[in-house]
Amino acid sequence: MRTDESAFGRRLMDAVPHVVLILGVLIFAFPIYITLIGSTWDAGTIARGNLPLTPGGEMLDNYARAWNETRGDRIIHTPVRIMMMNSLIMALVIALGKIAISIISAYAVAFFRFPLRMVFFWMIFITLMLPVEVRIIPTYEVVANMGLIDTYAGLTIPLIASATATLLFRQFFLTIPDELVEAAKIDGAGALRFFVDVVLPLSRTNIAALFVILFIYGWNQYLWPLLVTNSGDMETVVIGITKMIGNGEAATDWDLIMATTVLAMLPPVAVVVLMQRWFVKGLVDSEK
Amino acid sequence: MATVDLNRVRKSYGAVEAIKGIDIAVADGEFLVLLGPSGCGKSTLLRMVAGLESITGGEIAIGGRVVNGLEPKDRDIAMVFQNYALYPHMSVFDNMAYGLKIRGVPKAEIQARVAKAAEILELGRFLDRRPSQLSGGQRQRVAMGRAIVREPAAFLFDEPLSNLDAKLRTQMRVEIKRLQDRLGVTSLYVTHDQVEAMTLADRILVMNHGVAEQVGTPLEVYQRPASLFVAGFIGSPPMNVLDAHVEADGRTLALPCGAALPLPHPQPALNGREVKLGIRPEHVAVSADGALSVTVDLVEALGADTVVYGRLPNGEALLVRMAGLPVCREGETLRLDAPPPALHLFDGATGRRLED
Amino acid sequence: MQRRVIFDNKALPYLLLAPQVAVTLIFFIWPAAQAVWQSVHLQDAFGLRSQFVWFENFEAVLADPNYLDTVRVTAVFSLSVTALSMGVALLLAVLADSRIRGAGAYKTLLIWPYALAPAVAAVLWMFIFNPEIGLLGRALNDLGYAWDYRLNGEQALTMVILAASWKQVSYNFIFFLAGLQAIPRSVLEAASIDGASAVRRFWTITFPLLSPTTFFLLVVDVVYAFFETFGTIHALTHGGPGKSTETLIYRVYQDGVINNDLGGSSAQSVILMVIVIALTAIQFRFVERKVHYS
Structure with a gap:
């Protein structure tokens, strides 16, 4: 029965990609699953190291305490609702701020000719090469001297200039046909009117894509908020988790920490999954 | 509605002169076609009228008002672009209404004007659609609708049919012609297509290298081309151009191939000079005692007529277009004749027509 | 580089910029x-005066055996993270690109880890x-393997490499998949007809045609490993x-923020800047070449 044998062999070969891909999916899902489970048990069960692989009964209690209270059994923390609000404000201001200042500066560079145009362009361009981490200490000093420590302004504005977004918008603007601009001029639209009536609506997809990427960038900031926030009221949730963990002894409020971790993951993961189409396009386009 | 007057209009980019002084007075309601090969400056000239290009020298007046310093929106013109230039995110209605909205025209009037234009252009069913949901021909009609609703002093068309396929182009050409007859708005129309020019124009301005080669009605331009360039550009297949010598007696043209043709009109100034002789392929006729002897290289039967690629005894090429089906075969020798009224003489050096 | 048709407002572009x-x-x-x-300056203990010291700070930094250790750790860490995350991502992308059910x-199940902060991944x-x-930490110990990344340096390094790579796979996966989908099917079909x-x-x-993507990701991943993984390390091991x-x-963080050594930390920042600028320059040279030859 040779034919059966080779058919079986072929089916086996067809299965290999699925096996590998499912394995990949599991490797990415497993840590999340464990954390989800952990957030439904009490601290004692987790600390003993015998976390079951099925949900426990403490879920509502854990999340409620993490969300509202400042005091666990062993640790003191900023309530997650405050940290989440801080993270949300930071992510939104960074994402929307970057989009706003990038789109208008790209419009200036693409649609006008004026002295020093290329100087400005290159000045924006070289910021590509200076991630915040590289210039962290002097930037911190500038912000400290301006009295912006523990403020939303200090948390967000230094991260708001974006060469990537400016280049992406400029690239897109260069594809808007000249005739469209001329038609608008003949229709009587000036530069600002053209921007509002034509350029902004045409940029919707790009704006959506950038919003996803920049929201995640903002939400996930670590070193910068670590430096410029001291008071608990200004803490972001990503920083908050590691502060709650401290040195990571066995006997700590793991239940609260895991609930907080789940909450911290929710907004960015939701944004990526819900806006997957724009996000993938935007990510790939913005790096061209 | 208005006249459009161009007075020694010039345009240079640095040291390069793109438009070298154009004069033309377009009458109220006239349809003027700017015709020429790409790069001749016809689009630049139109864009200068629109206000999209600055004017280096001279004056442009629309309705008697000099517009040199005015923005496009203040010139009371509307323009139709080659690639339609519709706002992709707006509906057909909004595309047509946009210019009126900016000008603060009352809503009810916008409605009325767009409805009227849509009716003329048969776009009524498409008012809610986006440009991407329309065919090329429909898009071009929207672009024209956008111009019509403005009720401007003049329409400017920049190769509006070039992006359409051949069949649609013919159809739209007829529509533009009807529209012009109905609306009677002064129009400037840029094209490189001589058929569009011949069928649409009241007058044609033939341009080459930034210079007006000739201004005239379509038939004038065809019958009495003012230069070798115009002669070669208008007519299909193009006019044959041969070297010729005007005999000292002033009555005969001697051709290098040995043939002699009678000079159409005596021009004493030409006696004994070298000239260029132009003969349209369709004006050559087979004739048993014809002066020209031609060996047939290739025969193209187009159905309604036939194009013969012939060769004179000295090797010069001669195109012949005959009505009907082929009457000769490749390799055969034909005797041809060209009647004196079909002969055009040009100055070999300047390319200008030698007036008769 | 510039549109032909522009607006001619004079002040507006400056306002927009x-x-x-x-x-x-x-x-x-x-x-x-x-x-x-x-x-290139040295501050006194009170931060009141500073003195120009040429490259002394750099010399001090580069002569410090601890710093050279840090360089070694960074090299091992970056290379491992880059190789691991790119290798896994390429494998998954090739499999997901083949026309399987x-x-x-x-794709959806593999891209969402992009949304996680490096610190949260840690x-x-x-x-x-x-x-x-x-679960696995205890299992290792139960099996007789003495696992404690808080005490064992090599285990700690392995741990941060794994956590940092795990998070970066999805980013690389997205780009590899886009790169693979951009390869014309006809080329592969022709090769398969050729046997x-x-x-x-x-x-x-596939692999040669993918090289622009691979090279781009190489630079991005090295930059990621250099900088963004700060959160991973801070959360897991504190260095x-x-x-x-x-x-x-x-x-840089340790010296500048915790130990308050501004000169030394700044010299380190400048070294990092040079590295990033070099990486970016290499990338642009490459991108330019790609544009020229394609």
């Missing part, structure tokens, strides 16, 4: 210049590999035990 330029000047150019200035679902790994409470096996097709056609997981950026 003002916010971006202001932020760039105040928070990018000025601090970077500060870093360069501080890197459910490719769309696999915390997830901690829950699993913590020797006392972690090339699947493996051979991959190495002689320890000893200095076994201290990378260059962690040390």
Whole structure:
């Protein structure tokens, strides 16, 4: 029965990609699953190291305490609702701020000719090469001297200039046909009117894509908020988790920490999954 | 509605002169076609009228008002672009209404004007659609609708049919012609297509290298081309151009191939000079005692007529277009004749027509 | 580089550029210049006076055996993270690109880790590999393998490499998949008519055509490993035990913020800047070449 044998062999070969891909999916899902489970048990069960692989009964209690209270059994923390609000404000201001200042500066560079145009362009361009981490200490000093420590302004504005977004918008603007601009001029639209009536609506997809990427960038900031926030009221949730963990002894409020971790993951993961189409396009386009 | 007057209009980019002084007075309601090969400056000239290009020298007046310093929106013109230039995110209605909205025209009037234009252009069913949901021909009609609703002093068309396929182009050409007859708005129309020019124009301005080669009605331009360039550009297949010598007696043209043709009109100034002789392929006729002897290289039967690629005894090429089906075969020798009224003489050096 | 048709307002473009330029000047150019200035100055203990010291800070930094250790750790860390995350991502992308059932679902299930913060990824790994409470951490110890990344430097380095790579796979996956989908099917079909096996097709056609993506990701991943993994390391090991997981950026933070050594930390920042600028320059040279030859 040779034919059966080779058919079986072929089916086996067809299965290999699925096996590998499912394995990949599991490797990415497993840590999340464990954390989800952990957030439904009490601290004692987790600390003993015998976390079951099925949900426990403490879920509502854990999340409620993490969300509202400042005091666990062993640790003191900023309530997650405050940290989440801080993270949300930071992510939104960074994402929307970057989009706003990038789109208008790209419009200036693409649609006008004026002295020093290329100087400005290159000045924006070289910021590509200076991630915040590289210039962290002097930037911190500038912000400290301006009295912006523990403020939303200090948390967000230094991260708001974006060469990537400016280049992406400029690239897109260069594809808007000249005739469209001329038609608008003949229709009587000036530069600002053209921007509002034509350029902004045409940029919707790009704006959506950038919003996803920049929201995640903002939400996930670590070193910068670590430096410029001291008071608990200004803490972001990503920083908050590691502060709650401290040195990571066995006997700590793991239940609260895991609930907080789940909450911290929710907004960015939701944004990526819900806006997957724009996000993938935007990510790939913005790096061209 | 208005006249459009161009007075020694010039345009240079640095040291390069793109438009070298154009004069033309377009009458109220006239349809003027700017015709020429790409790069001749016809689009630049139109864009200068629109206000999209600055004017280096001279004056442009629309309705008697000099517009040199005015923005496009203040010139009371509307323009139709080659690639339609519709706002992709707006509906057909909004595309047509946009210019009126900016000008603060009352809503009810916008409605009325767009409805009227849509009716003329048969776009009524498409008012809610986006440009991407329309065919090329429909898009071009929207672009024209956008111009019509403005009720401007003049329409400017920049190769509006070039992006359409051949069949649609013919159809739209007829529509533009009807529209012009109905609306009677002064129009400037840029094209490189001589058929569009011949069928649409009241007058044609033939341009080459930034210079007006000739201004005239379509038939004038065809019958009495003012230069070798115009002669070669208008007519299909193009006019044959041969070297010729005007005999000292002033009555005969001697051709290098040995043939002699009678000079159409005596021009004493030409006696004994070298000239260029132009003969349209369709004006050559087979004739048993014809002066020209031609060996047939290739025969193209187009159905309604036939194009013969012939060769004179000295090797010069001669195109012949005959009505009907082929009457000769490749390799055969034909005797041809060209009647004196079909002969055009040009100055070999300047390319200008030698007036008769 | 420039549109043909433009608007001719005089002041408007400057107004439009003002916010971006202001932020760039105040928070990018000025601090970077500060870093360069501080890197060639020495401040007294009270921060009152500073003295120009040429390259002494750099010499001090580069002569410090601890710093060279940090360089070694950074090199091992970056290369491992880059190789691991790119290798896994390429494998998954090639499989997901082949026309198998459910490719769309696999894609969705593989890209979401992009959304996680590096620090959060580290915390997830901690829950699993913590020797006392972690499922796998305890299992390793139960099997007789002495696993405690808080005490053992090599284990700590392995742990941060795994956590950092795990998070970066999805980013690489997205780009590899986009790169693979941009390869014209006809080329692969032609090769398969020529009789090339699947493996051979991959190495002689797919992989070379993918090289712009690979190169781009190489640079991005190295930059990621250099800087963004600060959160991973801070959350998991705080650079320890000893200095076994201290990378260059962690040390800048340690010296500048914790130890308050401005000159030394600035000199380190300047070294990092040079590295990033070099990486970016290489990338642009390459991108330019790609544009020229394609």
